[in-house]
Amino acid sequence: QAVEPPPWPASSSARCTDTKKAADSKASSTASAPDSRGNVRVFLLGGANDHVKRMEKVVKSLGGVCLPHRKNQYDPQCTHVVLADLKRTEKVLCAMVAAKWLLGEDYLTESARAGHFLPETS
16 A cells, blocks of 8 residues: 655645646646657756746747746656756755756757757756
């Protein structure tokens, strides 16, 4: 019999719920292109606001979806987390535990040059 994981602390739970509602409405209203496996890439971005705005433009131009940016807060709906700097934050630790793609900003730079999302392992 499966054991349910313990609930998030109230503060994290509230943040994730608010983010989830915003992401649901944003994702449903945004047309996005699936990857080669038919999956839509849902990005959670991290870094300074100017970096995040640049990364959002790239993600959207390539057909991905960006979840609302909230400093250091994780959203379980993401498939990829892209960061300017790798720091030990809630966003990074949760992404690692949930086995999400954790990528550097250069992943988006190279994908933009190629005109499509590159394989995450390259």
